[in-house]
Ligand SMILES: Nc1nc2c(c(=O)[nH]1)N[C@H]1C(S)=C(S)[C@@H](COP(=O)(O)OP(=O)(O)OC[C@H]3O[C@@H](n4cnc5c(=O)[nH]c(N)nc54)[C@H](O)[C@@H]3O)O[C@H]1N2
Ligand SMILES: Nc1nc2c(c(=O)[nH]1)N[C@H]1C(S)=C(S)[C@@H](COP(=O)(O)OP(=O)(O)OC[C@H]3O[C@@H](n4cnc5c(=O)[nH]c(N)nc54)[C@H](O)[C@@H]3O)O[C@H]1N2
């Protein structure tokens with residue numbers, strides 16, 4: 240490539256990054272990422288008028304509907320396929336989440352599909368020694384051998400130590416759930432206590448179970464108050480798009496965050512709060528809004544209960560009191576409270592890891608305040624507010640494939656992570672923050688065999704301790720698409736197809752203003768010797784002698800029966816022009832909520848009945864800066880990377896190839912640190928080395944590291960050795976400490992520790 244072209248490309252990449260940052264783009268950005276028109280436009284000189292062009296014949300383009308598997312928004316997409324190869328992805332126009340566009344991460348899936356480092360066939364380990372840096376000595380095996388090895392190992396553990404000695408690390412999935420019940424182990428562990436259950440618990444108690452809180456009608460809001468909600472910076476397609484619509488519509492946006500994020504830089508106001516103190520800010524807002532009767536009287540009277548008790552409970556929480564804790568002056572707190580209450584519709588958006596997430600010991604109380612504040616201004620399930628997603632009602636797996644009574648043994652209650660001790664959480668999700676002690680200390684019992692799906696080692700806080708725990712297993716199998724770090728610890732590896740090689744149905748949930756389903760068709764045949772997840776579970780179950788639980792079960796029938804219940808069918812959806820089933824109707828907010836009273840319970844009776852605070856009383860965060868560890872630690876993630884799965888994607892690595900430790904310019908100057916200096920960041924459980932990145936917009940008492948880097952798998956040729964793993968610094972949370980927090984939603988405390996920083 241010529242120097243000139245390189246220059247132009249690198250310029251356009253920066254411009255692209257800016258565009259992504261500024262608008263979480265889409266169309267043009269996508270074609271740039273996929274190396275199409277944009278590259279010509281920027282890189283090839285105009286040959287002049289006298290050149291005769293000869294065009295090759297137009298290729299025949301087949302289109303297939305799919306939805307993005309990169310993040311939970313699952314944006315609908317259309318794959319363009321030429322000669323059996325996916326050449327381009329587009330956002331699906333009829334999908335209310337995608338609305339014709341994808342985010343940068345979504346477009347990059349073509350590169351992932353064709354990544355030569357992907358897992359290509361089943362493998363088994365030949366080196367019994369395990370650990371980072373140890374060569375597993377993988378050899379290729381057949382599917383039959385892989386399934387048999389796993390089936391025999393699981394049966395051995397169950398026969399010798401009981402069903403609870405088998406542990407499954409995975410999100411819930413219909414085939415997997417049935418398999419788990421047939422084994423009879425209570426130990427399925429998902430990551431949710433380190434992602435969003437702090438919000439689930441107060442939401443379920445106050446508003447009711449069964450509806451997720453992630454559909455936000457941002458576009459119709461006139462006032463958006465973010466406590467660390469940062470989805471535009473993450474390029475979250477739907478939430479970013481709706482935020483920009485709101486700004487265009489003249490909404491006022493205020494961002495409260497210790498760092499100046501992209502969301503903050505686009506807002507009208509940025510308030511750099513002290514980490515872990517948002518609760519005080521929120522409580523003072525409630526104090527002002529209820530004392531001065533600024534709430535939406537109609538909504539509060541008709542759709543909520545508990546206002547009197549709430550009022551009584553917040554009397555001590557004045558703006559002056561909150562000012563001392565938050566380091567935000569009382570006038571600002573009071574002004575924001577009044578603006579929020581008087582500019583309707585006003586909305587506090589939430590999505591997982593913001594101040595209402597599992598970052599600090601009081602995160603669930605912030606989440607509780609968010610539910611209360613949105614209710615006080617009449618923005619819960621109302622236009623311009625937080626919407627209870629509208630989903631279609633379809634039969635479940637058991638209704639379509641009825642099980643026999645005697646298939647499922649009684650399960651022991653006690654779990655290896657202590658998760659059953661949280662009465663308000665759905666059992667069967669599990670806790671990444673607490674499990675390691677249980678396994679290492681065999682408390683309450685030994686765990687001998689494990690199955691992992693779609694998780695990576697770097698997702699586990701206190702990663703070194705997670706490795707120690709996993710080394711205790713006699714056997715572990717990993718289902719993956721990449722030779723990840725967890726794969727390097729596996730005894731047997733099950734390769735799965737990329738989602739673009741699979742089919743299924745996607746129920747709209749992150750932007751579900753009305754019920755809608757999006758079709759997923761395999762865009763191309765499987766490239767490697769992979770097997771879909773349902774097939775892997777069925778195969779292991781058969782090898783364990785449990786084949787009967789999946790007799791007559793098929794993915795095709797499952798999809799078809801669910802659609803038939805809605806008056807459609809698989810064939811009809813495949814033949815449709817837009818790949819969606821929709822029940823589009825004008826938005827109508829709930830008149831009744833799924834609580835005992837049928838109203839939103841501002842004073843949470845359900846929490847009280849289960850031994851938790853019924854109101855979000857003040858509680859500080861767990862750890863404060865000390866002489867030894869003087870910095871608050873913040874985590875974030877860049878817009879073009881998805882956790883730990885995107886660092887082997889060439890396109891994203893060209894944009895952002897390693898993480899840094901962000902430190903304020905002021906503090907860096909004081910410490911004699913320059914941009915690019917190698918720094919050691921150390922917590923009470925570990926240390927990492929990263930380059931310094933000096934930033935203007937951050938409190939001087941904080942440092943921030945982006946999650947997702949620090950890969951050491953030698954089989955990830957682009958990702959290996961780039962940056963460092965924030966998880967090496969994050970303390971795990973012993974179950975007793977977790978229970979002492981009295982958090983109904985568990986709480987992984989992902990940011991609630993402090994660090995020291997020194998030059999390497
Ligand atoms: N690009 C991209 N997007 C993603 C993901 C991804 O990997 N990449 N992952 C998805 C998933 S699963 C999740 S959970 C979300 C996570 O995405 P977010 O929920 O945005 O999580 P973070 O970036 O970790 O933290 C959010 C913000 O909280 C701020 N913060 C930290 N402590 C405090 C505090 O005490 N008070 C306030 N007010 N703010 C604080 C941080 O500075 C940060 O800006 O992103 C989702 N979207
Ligand atoms: N240190 C630290 N740890 C964290 C976080 C953090 O901020 N810092 N964030 C936490 C949060 S909010 C979340 S949501 C979790 C997410 O944790 P994970 O779900 O583990 O997220 P990823 O790191 O993206 O890893 C997903 C893995 O699944 C693989 N994969 C992708 N598609 C498929 C597929 O179709 N089948 C199979 N079998 N595998 C597939 C990818 O290759 C990748 O290795 O991480 C948590 N852990």
Ligand code: SF4
Nearest residue numbers: 307310313314342345
């Ligand atoms: S927001 Fe981006 S990564 Fe998430 S599903 Fe949509 S396109 Fe995929």
Ligand SMILES: [Mo]
Nearest residue numbers: 433434435591
């Ligand atoms: Mo998450």
